[in-house]
Amino acid sequence: MFTGLIRYLGALESRTPRSGGAMLRITAPSEVLDRAELGASIAVNGACLTSVLRDGRAWETELSEETLLKTTLGRLPVGATLHLEPSLRMGEPLDGHLVSGHVDGLGSLLERPIGEGIWRFSMPSLFGPMTAPKGSIAVDGISLTVVDCGRDWFSVALIPETVKRTTLAAMKPGGAVNLEADPIGRYVARALEMRGVDENLARFVERGFEGS
Numbered sequence: 001m002f003t004g005l006i007r008y009l010g011a012l013e014s015r016t017p018r019s020g021g022a023m024l025r026i027t028a029p030s031e032v033l034d035r036a037e038l039g040a041s042i043a044v045n046g047a048c049l050t051s052v053l054r055d056g057r058a059w060e061t062e063l064s065e066e067t068l069l070k071t072t073l074g075r076l077p078v079g080a081t082l083h084l085e086p087s088l089r090m091g092e093p094l095d096g097h098l099v100s101g102h103v104d105g106l107g108s109l110l111e112r113p114i115g116e117g118i119w120r121f122s123m124p125s126l127f128g129p130m131t132a133p134k135g136s137i138a139v140d141g142i143s144l145t146v147v148d149c150g151r152d153w154f155s156v157a158l159i160p161e162t163v164k165r166t167t168l169a170a171m172k173p174g175g176a177v178n179l180e181a182d183p184i185g186r187y188v189a190r191a192l193e194m195r196g197v198d199e200n201l202a203r204f205v206e207r208g209f210e211g212s
Helices: 065-070 125-130 159-164 183-193 198-212
Strands: 008-018 021-026 041-044 046-055 058-064 079-087 107-111 117-122 135-139 142-149 153-158 175-183
Touching: 008 065, 021 041, 021 065, 125 175, 125 183, 135 153, 153 159, 175 183
Parallel strands: none
Antiparallel strands: 008 021, 008 079, 021 058, 041 046, 041 079, 046 058, 107 117, 107 175, 117 153, 135 142, 135 175, 142 153
């Protein structure tokens, strides 16, 4: 699990095609490399990846074809700046929101203000039932609060500090982003989808454990 707070940036040094996917080599600060031991989980632009090798300046990870297709990691140019977050440890503060590192889909930047203000992103329509004002959403791994939303778009208010410390500072309209829905919204949407299919589940949705 992750928090969606981006404290570290890295860079895509190389992407080498492999059978069934690709190998990424990512340069990173020492604080991230210290956590990138074999088998460790690190979120890269919001996607949870596993470290398979590290040295004094970079770590490497294997990507499946599914990850290459469903995230921006298969299309970013070599040299691109990346958001990095080591996995959350027991006892560490949760200052953002619970982020699983499982990218649900791709969106894109629709509109950004000249100065401070509201940023608007597109999202797949399947996100609609899982997105609500004041709810959470992860954009390239950044924990953000939804201001408003429609069927295929949402808006967020970004403070200058967040923009300055992430790749959003250089992002232009049309830029693709990885999206992860609020986990609470995901389960509520699934439960509502199944209402009427199972009577016991329908009673649980309506009344909780007392009615099931």
